[in-house]
Amino acid sequence: MNIHEYQAKQIFAQYGVPTPRGIIANTPDEAVRNAEKLGGDIWVVKAQIHAGGRGLGGGVKLAKSLDEVRELASEILGMTLITHQTGPEGKLVQKVYIEEGADIKDELYLSVVLDRAQEMPIIMASTEGGMDIETVAEKTPEKIIKVTIDPSIGFQGFHGRELVFGLGITDKKEQRKMIDFASKLYKVYMDKDAEMIEINPLVKTGAGDFIALDGKMGFDDSALGRHPELEDMRDISEEDPDEREASQYGLSYIALDGEIGCMVNGAGLAMGTMDTINYMGGTPANFLDVGGSANAETVAKGFEIILKNPNVKAIFVNIFGGIVRCDRIANGILEATKLVDVHVPVIVRLDGTNAPEAAEILKNANIANVIPATDLADGAAKAVAAAKGEL
Amino acid sequence: MSILVNKDTKVIVQGFTGKEGTFHAEQCLAYGTKIVGGVTPNKGGETHLGKPVFNTVKDAVASTGATVSMVFVPPAFVADAVMEAADAGIELAVIITEGAPVKDMMYAKQYATKHSMKTIGPNCPGIITADECKIGIMPGMIFKKGNVGLISKSGTLTYEGANQVVKEGFGITTAVGIGGDPIIGLSYKQILPMFEADPETEAIVMIGEIGGDLEIQAAKLIKEQITKPVVAFIAGQTAPKGKRMGHAGAIISGSAGTAKEKMDALEAAGVKVVVSPAEIGKAIAEVLANR
Numbered sequence: 001m002n003i004h005e006y007q008a009k010q011i012f013a014q015y016g017v018p019t020p021r022g023i024i025a026n027t028p029d030e031a032v033r034n035a036e037k038l039g040g041d042i043w044v045v046k047a048q049i050h051a052g053g054r055g056l057g058g059g060v061k062l063a064k065s066l067d068e069v070r071e072l073a074s075e076i077l078g079m080t081l082i083t084h085q086t087g088p089e090g091k092l093v094q095k096v097y098i099e100e101g102a103d104i105k106d107e108l109y110l111s112v113v114l115d116r117a118q119e120m121p122i123i124m125a126s127t128e129g130g131m132d133i134e135t136v137a138e139k140t141p142e143k144i145i146k147v148t149i150d151p152s153i154g155f156q157g158f159h160g161r162e163l164v165f166g167l168g169i170t171d172k173k174e175q176r177k178m179i180d181f182a183s184k185l186y187k188v189y190m191d192k193d194a195e196m197i198e199i200n201p202l203v204k205t206g207a208g209d210f211i212a213l214d215g216k217m218g219f220d221d222s223a224l225g226r227h228p229e230l231e232d233m234r235d236i237s238e239e240d241p242d243e244r245e246a247s248q249y250g251l252s253y254i255a256l257d258g259e260i261g262c263m264v265n266g267a268g269l270a271m272g273t274m275d276t277i278n279y280m281g282g283t284p285a286n287f288l289d290v291g292g293s294a295n296a297e298t299v300a301k302g303f304e305i306i307l308k309n310p311n312v313k314a315i316f317v318n319i320f321g322g323i324v325r326c327d328r329i330a331n332g333i334l335e336a337t338k339l340v341d342v343h344v345p346v347i348v349r350l351d352g353t354n355a356p357e358a359a360e361i362l363k364n365a366n367i368a369n370v371i372p373a374t375d376l377a378d379g380a381a382k383a384v385a386a387a388k389g390e391l
Numbered sequence: 392m393s394i395l396v397n398k399d400t401k402v403i404v405q406g407f408t409g410k411e412g413t414f415h416a417e418q419c420l421a422y423g424t425k426i427v428g429g430v431t432p433n434k435g436g437e438t439h440l441g442k443p444v445f446n447t448v449k450d451a452v453a454s455t456g457a458t459v460s461m462v463f464v465p466p467a468f469v470a471d472a473v474m475e476a477a478d479a480g481i482e483l484a485v486i487i488t489e490g491a492p493v494k495d496m497m498y499a500k501q502y503a504t505k506h507s508m509k510t511i512g513p514n515c516p517g518i519i520t521a522d523e524c525k526i527g528i529m530p531g532m533i534f535k536k537g538n539v540g541l542i543s544k545s546g547t548l549t550y551e552g553a554n555q556v557v558k559e560g561f562g563i564t565t566a567v568g569i570g571g572d573p574i575i576g577l578s579y580k581q582i583l584p585m586f587e588a589d590p591e592t593e594a595i596v597m598i599g600e601i602g603g604d605l606e607i608q609a610a611k612l613i614k615e616q617i618t619k620p621v622v623a624f625i626a627g628q629t630a631p632k633g634k635r636m637g638h639a640g641a642i643i644s645g646s647a648g649t650a651k652e653k654m655d656a657l658e659a660a661g662v663k664v665v666v667s668p669a670e671i672g673k674a675i676a677e678v679l680a681n682r
Contacts, residue, residue, distance in 0.1 A: 114493060114497075114573060114574075116573050116574070116603045116604070116640070117603075117604055117608070119497055119500060119501075119574050120497065134645045134646065137645075138646075151494075151497055151498065151501075152498070152501060190494065193492055193493070193494050195493070220492055220493045220494065220639075221639070222466060222490045222491060222492045222493065222639065223492035223493070223494065223495075225466075225467065226467070226492075252637045254631070254634050254636065256629070256631065264547075265547055266545055266546050266547025266548065266637075267545060267571065267600075267636055267637025267638045267641060268543070268544060268545020268546065268547060268548035268571065268598065268600055268626045268637075268638070269545060269547035269548050269551055269626075269668070270636070270637060271545075271600060271601070271626035271627040271629075271630055271636055271637075271641070272545075272548055272551070272624065272626045272667070272668035274627075274629045274630070275626060275627070275628045275629050275650075275666065275667055275668070276667040276668065276669055277629075278628065278629045279666050279667045280667075284629055287630070287634075287636055287637070289637045320547045320550045320551055320554070321530075322528075322529060322530035322533075322546075322547070322550055351551075351554060352530060352533065352550060352554070353530050353532065375669065376551065376667075376668060376669040377667070377669035377670075380667075380669065
């Protein structure tokens with residue numbers, strides 16, 4: 001789960017990680033009131049969507065008067081912001097964050113993520129703040145400093161020294177401030193079961209202070225159960241409604257842009273099915289893992305979600321029945337076709353425990369658009385042909 | 392021969408009396424696995440599925456001599472269970488539970504390693520040595536005995552791969568489902584050399600997926616140490632970037648962890664890489680014919 005910038009900064013503030021002062025607003029009036037509360041004579045109006053690249057997309061603007069705050073807030077609230085991360089359809093902006101202006105001297109980059117190879121968190125830092133870190137990593141990898149933190153010892157002084165010397169910070173006072181910043185951020189990462197925290201840019205002000213000008217946080221979904229305070233920060237408008245609906249039924253669904261709907265048990269086999277369809281000249285319309293216990297209800301829900309996509313021309317049900325017997329699944333599929341109007345050809349491959357019985361059940365049911373397949377290759381080939389209208 | 396587990400392996404079940412633990416322990420017993428007892432706190436002294444229940448892993452080990460634990464406790468208690476097993480001298484913990492927090496596994500795996508306990512999983516189907524010992528949730532009947540070792544991040548692709556190998560007239564020595572979480576126990580790097588050393592294993596199927604770099608590490612190791620033929624499939628060639636594909640670890644972050652980079656690395660290491668899981672069986676038949 002990801003959260004908005006203003007929420008990440010609330011968490012930072014709780015841990016003493018310096019951020020500019022700011023207040024969230026839902027309307028232009030509120031934006032002006034918040035700017036007044038903050039005081040000063042310069043404010044930043046920032047669109048709150050999860051996707052990155054907001055500045056380039058026109059979602060972050062500077063206001064030099066309260067009138068300008070109103071003007072910019074009116075403009076940004078309700079706009080569909082398109083960035084390189086939103087996709088061409090963009091994202092509707094429903095909240096703006098009004099923040100005091102900052103005196104920016106230098107822009108740095110700082111993040112904490114899990115290093116999967118080392119199985120420990122790493123702090124990544126760079127002097128190239130404000131840039132896409134992937135680009136920095138590719139073009140000037142020497143400008144990225146990586147400090148691994150073994151969680152059994154936590155953030156130590158030497159970690160901090162590696163970081164500040166790596167960033168070329170020579171002023172002792174600044175070194176202390178940066179080390180303090182990073183150690184607190186590491187604590188946030190561990191305490192909150194974060195998956196990643198990214199601050200880009202982290203700015204050094206004219207006064208030599210370090211503050212988080214931006215903030216991105218994502219959390220380990222498996223750990224949300226012990227963080228009700230984070231669950232409250234969930235913004236469902238940021239989630240794909242179909243993916244969300246699917247997850248409520250224990251299905252894992254991701255829409256793609258092809259023509260063949262896929263319903264598979266197991267994430268690996270689901271990906272493998274998509275790959276096979278692609279290899280045989282078709283295009284998968286989705287990833288859908290119905291999980292370990294495919295039954296009539298979950299299969300029916302799967303059909304329903306797949307068929308919401310108007311591009312779907314055929315559905316490939318690919319189930320390898322293990323503990324769950326294939327004959328039961330076959331009956332579930334037949335049941336599901338009664339619950340949902342399935343108007344495209346459905347290719348069904350059931351393999352594993354009791355597969356022959358399942359084939360018999362499907363054959364005897366004799367439903368015109370339910371087409372049995374013998375194995376993965378046969379099923380994928382039939383699905384591709386069906387989508388082309390050649391079956 | 393086989394790797395890691397065989398007909399003499401003594402197994403306990405943590406989370407023995409729970410619904411999942413009970414169902415799958417029963418299936419394992421039916422397969423022939425030597426389950427010698429289980430652990431459920433406050434149920435010590437009872438008998439479940441005809442086997443003794445203990446309050447602690449230490450008690451269970453002391454009285455049964457078990458060396459392997461199958462872990463079925465709920466996600467929030469996985470780390471505790473794994474560390475308890477390590478502390479009690481268990482040699483291998485097979486963690487079936489899905490949804491254990493990553494941070495928990497970070498600590499648990501470190502502690503396990505410190506106590507020289509191997510782990511498999513979490514979020515995996517387990518391990519099976521055909522006709523001898525099944526520790527996990529896989530359908531045992533698919534795994535006919537034979538000469539092919541199998542390692543996979545995905546459960547159903549393990550079954551798919553094994554089934555094809557069997558349909559081609561071969562069989563399985565041991566199959567290990569290592570799981571697709573961001574932090575897992577034994578991986579290709581540790582298991583491939585075990586198959587290399589196992590005299591019965593003549594070829595290896597390796598099934599990977601997008602995310603992380605374990606398959607890249609495996610490619611390096613194969614190039615240097617593995618002389619037996621390896622057939623590989625990497626799931627997720629058509630997966631979009633930045634989307635988590637079912638498994639917690641199956642995500643392409645930025646430009647890293649794509650199927651293509653893994654396939655290229657494996658191919659360069661001399662592995663026979665197939666583009667569809669439907670080709671695994673045929674590829675095994677081919678490499679075994681060319682020995």
